[in-house]
Each structure stands twice: as C-alpha cells, then as structure tokens.
Amino acid sequence: MQGPSLLPGLFFLLRLSGVVAQKTNAARCAQCPQNASCVNVTHCACNPGYASESGQKFFTFPLETCQDIDECKPPVSIYCGANAKCQNVKGSFYCHCHSGYELLSGGTQFKNSNENTCQKTTTPATTTGKKEVQQIVEEFESLLTNKTLWGTGEKREIASQATKILQTMELNVLKTALEAPDRKLQKVQNSTVAIETRVVTENCSEESKIFTLNVQMNSMDIHCNDIVQGNIQGPSAVAFISYSSLGNIINATFFEEMDEKDRVYLNSQVVSAGIGPKRNTSFSKSVTLSFQHMKMRHGSNKVFCVYWKSTNGDGHWSQDGCFLKEVNESHTTCSSTHLSSFAVLMAFNSQEEDPVLAVISYVGLGLSLLCLLLAALTFLLCRAIQNTSTSLHLQLSLCLLLAHLLFLTAIDRTEIKVLCALIAGALHYLYLASFTWMLLEGLHLFLTARNLTVVNYTSASRFMRKLMFPVGYGVPAVIVAISAASRPHLYGTPDRCWLHVDQGFIWGFLGPVCAIICVNLVFFLLVLCILKRKLSSLNSEVSTIQNVRMLTFKATAQLFILGCTWCLGILQVGPAAHVMAYLFTIINSLQGVVIFLVHCLLSQQVRKWFGQIMKFKSEPETYTLSTRPGPDSKPSKSK
Incomplete structure (x- = not known):
C-alpha cells in the first residue's frame, strides 16, 4: 500500500523541481547585459551587429558586455561597390554614394554592392535635356579607342579602368532607358559598341514570358519576372551591351583558372547585361547567353563560359556561376545565375588533328x-x-x-x-x-x-x-x-x-x-x-x-x-x-x-x-559405283 501512495508525492516533487529550475534560469537570463538576449533559458547571446567582449557567442557571466561591430572596418570590411562607401551605425551599417553621386532609384541608402547604382549627379547647368543612348555610345567609344589609356598601364590598372567603364556604361544606359519609358525598345550600334534596351511598364501577364535581346550576333534570354522583380511602382529596364574591341584589352591573360598547358584566348565579343532600377538580385531562372565565335571551333577545343568578376576595383575573368550549356563550331550557349559582363574563352590544344x-x-x-x-x-x-x-x-x-x-x-x-x-x-x-x-x-x-x-x-x-x-x-x-x-x-x-x-x-x-x-x-x-x-x-x-x-x-x-x-x-x-x-x-x-x-x-x-577447303569447293563432280553385279557393270556418273 505504501508504494502506490508515494506516486502523487513523486509527481509533485518533479513538477516542483521543474518550476524551481525555470525560475532559476529566468533569474539568470534576467541578468543578460544590454544589447543581448536570452538563449534557451540558460545562456545569453549578443544581438546581431554586436559581439561579446570576451569573444564568446554564448555566455552566462553577468558582467559580460556586448559591443557594436564596425562592419566597415576589418575583419568584416563591407565593400559597397564603385563610387560608394560604407557607414557604420549601432548594431548595423548601410552604404551610400560618394558626394556628387546619386542612386538610380533616387534612394539614399543600400546594403551591398549588388544594389549599387551610384552615378554622377546631373544639374540643369550641364545638361540641356535627357541623354540619348546614342550620345552614351559616342562618349564611351572614345574611351575604348584611347590607346594611351590602355597601352601604358599595368595589368591591375587596366583591369580597374575596364571595371569602371563596364559599370558606368551599364548604369548610364539603364538610366537613359528608364527616363524614357515610352520608348520600350531601343537599339544603337556603331563600330565599337552595340546596345539594346527593353523597358517593362507593367507586371508580366504570362508567367513564362521571356525577353530575347540581340546585339552583334550575340543574344540573351531573360525571364520577365526577373526584370520586374515585383517593382509595380514604376518601369523596369534591361540592357544588353556588346563591345567589339574591349576583348583585345581584357583578354584571356586575365583568366586565372586555366591550366598551364592550355593556350587560352578570348573567342567572342565581351557583352554586358544589367537590369534596373534594382540590380543583380536572385533570379527565378538562369539567364541564357548565346555567343558567336570569332574563330571556328575544332572538336578538341575546351570552352569556358566566364564573367568579369570585380573585387575592390580590380577585375578578372571567372567561371563562378557560369555554365556551359551547348557548343558547336560557330556558337556557344552559356547560362548564368547573375548578370555581369560575359565572354567565351577557348583553349586550343598544342597539336591540331592531322x-x-x-x-x-x-x-x-x-x-x-x-x-x-x-x-x-x-x-x-x-x-x-x-x-x-x-x-x-x-x-x-x-x-x-x-x-x-x-x-x-x-x-x-x-x-x-x-x-x-x-x-x-x-x-x-x-x-x-x-x-x-x-x-x-x-x-x-x-x-x-x-x-x-x-x-x-x-x-x-x-x-x-x-x-x-x-x-x-x-x-x-x-x-x-x-x-x-x-x-x-x-x-x-x-x-x-x-x-x-x-x-x-x-x-x-x-x-x-x-x-x-x-x-x-x-x-x-x-x-x-x-x-x-x-x-x-x-x-x-x-x-x-x-x-x-x-x-x-x-x-x-x-x-x-x-x-x-x-x-x-x-x-x-x-x-x-x-x-x-x-x-x-x-x-x-x-x-x-x-x-x-x-x-x-x-x-x-x-x-x-x-587448300583442302578450296579443293573441296572446286571439285564439280563426284563418282559412285553401280550396285548391279556382273562383268559388264561400269561406273555410272552422277552430277
């Protein structure tokens, strides 16, 4: 009888011990310092944007403090992109354009380099009207043909100048397209640059709608939803740019991922792709790019789909996020998970097929x-x-x-x-x-x-x-x-x-x-x-x-x-x-x-x-003896 009578008391003690433990943990978490929160009712952890003075992620020491992390300084060093800088605030940070520059969207802050659309501020004194795409092409043609600019610099300096040109060209083309939303399709081409822009002023009516842009025998397929990106307050634009001579400047020597035994050279025009007012966010579907080869491809040649990767103002060709889909003698088709500047590199074997x-x-x-x-x-x-x-x-x-x-x-x-x-x-x-x-x-x-x-x-x-x-x-x-x-x-x-x-x-x-x-x-x-x-x-x-x-x-x-x-x-x-x-x-x-x-x-x-086989096949007749007895019996011939 004593055993069963002890069960209610045992359950009560278990419940009581749980309540006491919860109160003890609650009292411990109540002592978390400023800018920290309780974790699992047992430990404290600093809020995002803060770090503990001891460097521990979880702590129980009541005198621990949480200090602000300066994301704009090492070891984090947030890079905001060209013509912009990082600004630290308590528990966070933001990026903003340098003085004399403004965001294409009209905003003042952004979080990372993918959202950077900083461009020079235009004033009524310097502009008498909206820039046309033709004027932009003429301005950058002079830069691309400037032999003094490209011929005297070192490799790192050339990469930096090319990165600025690619980014500025893309921003100006997108801004011009957005300033004239009634002109939904624009095409401009000369001996150096070819541009095509599309403006979308409404939501995509068809989920599977794909826009195809073509410049100088190169093309790009991009999904309508990836251009709009939920932007229902204003027009969205996509630009596709092809550079005829830029490949001679940022050539295959800027590709750092090739094998030493490969002879690699650029076998397409350099193309750039961008969308605005938002830039390079995650896409629902990969973008498809088709390139025409400068030289015919042989069956044994390797092909690399690459994009121009810019880091801290420098740049080089990289395969990250670029994938080869199809290749033949005259064209290469690539897919990419992001927008940037792209090209096709090709490696020729030391011995061609005889x-x-x-x-x-x-x-x-x-x-x-x-x-x-x-x-x-x-x-x-x-x-x-x-x-x-x-x-x-x-x-x-x-x-x-x-x-x-x-x-x-x-x-x-x-x-x-x-x-x-x-x-x-x-x-x-x-x-x-x-x-x-x-x-x-x-x-x-x-x-x-x-x-x-x-x-x-x-x-x-x-x-x-x-x-x-x-x-x-x-x-x-x-x-x-x-x-x-x-x-x-x-x-x-x-x-x-x-x-x-x-x-x-x-x-x-x-x-x-x-x-x-x-x-x-x-x-x-x-x-x-x-x-x-x-x-x-x-x-x-x-x-x-x-x-x-x-x-x-x-x-x-x-x-x-x-x-x-x-x-x-x-x-x-x-x-x-x-x-x-x-x-x-x-x-x-x-x-x-x-x-x-x-x-x-x-x-x-x-x-x-x-010899026996040939003799057997060539023997035309065989002979058999007659079965009739007698002296007059003679061999009979059968065929």
Whole structure:
C-alpha cells in the first residue's frame, strides 16, 4: 500500500523541481547585459551587429558586455561597390554614394554592392535635356579607342579602368532607358559598341514570358519576372551591351583558372547585361547567353563560359556561376545565375588533328577489322591448329575486333552523357583486355622458347590453360571496376567517349598499358637470347634449323603483336615527332593484319586447311559405283 501512495508525492516533487529550475534560469537570463538576449533559458547571446567582449557567442557571466561591430572596418570590411562607401551605425551599417553621386532609384541608402547604382549627379547647368543612348555610345567609344589609356598601364590598372567603364556604361544606359519609358525598345550600334534596351511598364501577364535581346550576333534570354522583380511602382529596364574591341584589352591573360598547358584566348565579343532600377538580385531562372565565335571551333577545343568578376576595383575573368550549356563550331550557349559582363574563352590544344593521320587510322583499323574477323574464324574452325597458343590468339583477336569496332562506330557519340560514359567504360575494358592478352602472348612465347627441347611443352600449356582466362578477362574487369567506383563522372569527355585526363584518371589505362609493354619487351629480349643460344648449338639437321628460323621470324613479328610498337607514341617529341606520329598510326592500326599474316597465312597447317577447303569447293563432280553385279557393270556418273 505504501508504494502506490508515494506516486502523487513523486509527481509533485518533479513538477516542483521543474518550476524551481525555470525560475532559476529566468533569474539568470534576467541578468543578460544590454544589447543581448536570452538563449534557451540558460545562456545569453549578443544581438546581431554586436559581439561579446570576451569573444564568446554564448555566455552566462553577468558582467559580460556586448559591443557594436564596425562592419566597415576589418575583419568584416563591407565593400559597397564603385563610387560608394560604407557607414557604420549601432548594431548595423548601410552604404551610400560618394558626394556628387546619386542612386538610380533616387534612394539614399543600400546594403551591398549588388544594389549599387551610384552615378554622377546631373544639374540643369550641364545638361540641356535627357541623354540619348546614342550620345552614351559616342562618349564611351572614345574611351575604348584611347590607346594611351590602355597601352601604358599595368595589368591591375587596366583591369580597374575596364571595371569602371563596364559599370558606368551599364548604369548610364539603364538610366537613359528608364527616363524614357515610352520608348520600350531601343537599339544603337556603331563600330565599337552595340546596345539594346527593353523597358517593362507593367507586371508580366504570362508567367513564362521571356525577353530575347540581340546585339552583334550575340543574344540573351531573360525571364520577365526577373526584370520586374515585383517593382509595380514604376518601369523596369534591361540592357544588353556588346563591345567589339574591349576583348583585345581584357583578354584571356586575365583568366586565372586555366591550366598551364592550355593556350587560352578570348573567342567572342565581351557583352554586358544589367537590369534596373534594382540590380543583380536572385533570379527565378538562369539567364541564357548565346555567343558567336570569332574563330571556328575544332572538336578538341575546351570552352569556358566566364564573367568579369570585380573585387575592390580590380577585375578578372571567372567561371563562378557560369555554365556551359551547348557548343558547336560557330556558337556557344552559356547560362548564368547573375548578370555581369560575359565572354567565351577557348583553349586550343598544342597539336591540331592531322586529317591524313585520321584517314590512315580509319583505313588501317577497317582493314584490321576484316583480318581479325578472318583470323578469329580460322582459329575457331581449323581443328589442326587448335591448342593453347591458338586460344590465346583467338581471345586477343576477339578483344581487338570488338575494341576497334566500338572505337570506329561510337567514339564520337557524346550527345547522351550516360551512353557516352558506358561507351568509354566499354572501350577502357576492351583495350585493357587486349593488352592483357598481349601480355599472356608474351609469356607463352617465352615459355615456348624455353621448352624447345620438349616436343609438346605440356608444362607450359598446362600452366597457360589454368592462368589465361582469369587473368585475361578478370584483371581488366577489376581495374575498370575500381576506376568506375572511384570517379564515374570522369568517363566521357565533351569531345570523345573516352577517359578524362583530369585528376590523373587517364592513368587507369596508361599505367597498366605501360607496365605490359615493358614486361613484353623483357619477354621479347629473353626469347631472342634463348633462340640465339639454340641456333649456335644446333647440328646440321635442316628441319630443325628451319623450325627455329621460322620461330625466330615469328618472334620478331611478335614485337608488333605484343603491342611493343606503342613505344613509338612516347617518341613523338622534337623534330622527328611528325614522322613518329605517322609510324605509330600506321603500325598500330595494322595490328590485326599482322596477326592474320603471322598466325594464319604463314602457318603451313592453315594453308593446307585452306587448300583442302578450296579443293573441296572446286571439285564439280563426284563418282559412285553401280550396285548391279556382273562383268559388264561400269561406273555410272552422277552430277
């Protein structure tokens, strides 16, 4: 009976202890200093714009104080943009224009550089009327063609001057457009600058309405709601400006994100885009920009969508927030999450594609495909030569056949990224498998030469039968699986369905290939040494000498079959690079032809098998004996 009677008292004590704790915490929070607030009924924290003297975010010490943060000084140092400065106030800050400048919207304060529309104040004494867009173009044309201004300054000074021109040009064009809202569309163009402005005086009637602005073969698509931005009290404007010669001043040397091996240059006009009276706030949809190339693009060229990033009056090209959507020979389409000045940079490879080498590659690979198909059929159907060696030849021929066929038909299928990645992975596996079978060919050749004294060299054959299939197909599968699991996005490039060179990913193929070539070269040299000793110790038996000479010839041919000729790719440097490129292309594209020649056409057993097949097909008649007995019975002819 005592147990149940204790429950009400226990609940009461729990409630009482909670009330006491709340009162204690409330008393603690009541002691928070000025410009601070209570947090979770246990600690104090300074209000936004203030920081504790001790530097702690949360505190309980009753003598702690919260001091104002000066956002206009380090370490914060708010940057308000050109022709403006930061002003600190208790618990906050604001930006305002320098003396002699005013906001385009007519206001006096703003919070960040994106809202900066500061421009020089105009007075009745200096202006007799509203500036026209044509007058603005003429004024800035003289600045852009001023060789003294651009030719004598340092890189940082040139970037600073270009930033001021871009910002001032945009502000003046927008102000002029807003001062004449009845002129909803304005276009001006001369040899240096081209401008198009659109003015929106009412809310967007259609949610999907998009404005397209065009200047000098460049265009911009922007959503109507992103121009208006809820501004129902007055007109809104968007400006699109193209500079014909500014790209010669702020060229690709101002791009700091390129690789050292790339030769990058600006391959479009510089364009600027802006909206007013509000500037560069968050957009509901990305802005689409289309550029016409100054020079035609080749398939192997990298493309960068960039914008002019201004920091503290300086500037440089950056890719932040700019994305490549589509590219062809003549145009590049980019998207951006903000408005600024934009351009297209292009990187040309040090070696452009040689059309003659391309023709040699395709012709050689086509001929190899035919020979590999004939070789595979021979290895499968000719029973007289079927052994361990033939199995190795067959697997190598099949892997090379599939790899070359996929290369010729699908290496350029980059339209669908997932499909391109699968093609790149398949090519990675097939070529690795081909080189692995070349390694097994080299090992078998070495074991065969070492066991010349044994007629059937059964130990070598037994060893190869157990080893070849797990190694030939298993090792490449493991390498590709590890590569695909670690960096699947690096399968497929914008131009080819192959492995990307970024992050050293291409070494998932080059590493094993280089190792196999080195091992096969060692095998080849060992075989030559063995054959040399064998030839010196032979007696005068002609048949034996002929067999060893044939083996020596095949061993020399194996230099091509084993993939050792890929070493020519390393020698493509210096004055002989062009010649080595042709040798490399011709020899390696005809690898299938060499396999068919050495292992089929030069094989006495295969030639005998071919002869039997041809004799059987060319024999037009067969004879059978009559079944009638008797001395007069004669053979009867049947066709």
